[in-house]
Amino acid sequence: MRGRNECFAAIDFETADYGRDSACAVALVKVERDCIVDRIYSLIRPPRSEFVFSYLHGITWDMVRDAPTFGDLWPRLDRWLEGVDFLAAHNASFDRGVLEACCRAAGLPVPPHRFECTVQMARQVFGIYPTKLDRVCGVLGIPLVHHQADSDAEACAQIVLSARRAGARKAPRI
Secondary structure: OOOOOOOOOEEEEEOOOOOOOOOEEEEEEEEOOEEEEEEEEOOOOOOOOOOOHHHHHHHOHHHHHOOHHHHHHHHHHHOOOOOOOOOEEHHHHHHHHHHHHHHHHHHHOOOOOOEEEEHHHHHHHHHOOOOOHHHHHHHHHHHHHEEEEEEEHHHHHHHHHHHOOOOOOOOOOO
């Protein structure tokens, strides 16, 4: 979060099961010059048909059986990320782990982008505890439909923008 001209994207994955390679949805929100300029969302067909977390995000195997695999989808998303200086995510180690596991499973290179964590940002810049996404959004007045990748990614972008407005100069890295 070095400068206001820095371009970033917020990212959020939903997973089907406990495996980090089980992404079943992804959303990206691109920010340039402190304005949201683009959004992308896709369901993903994970490598297994068993869904453990449908109760959280509402996504089922029937919804993704005809969706692209991560390996089919990611090259397009990777091109969409060209020019992005960093990726922001809430609990960024999770989303980074999902991205790395899915890339490895698909035989794709892991993107070189650094990750910045909005959990750490919420703690350091705003002193918010606990820092679950719905709590942070409630405190900052950011709309959220929790565990919907597009809404979660948008909320992460808004947290970074709120931190910038609050005068934060440096974002926490993971």
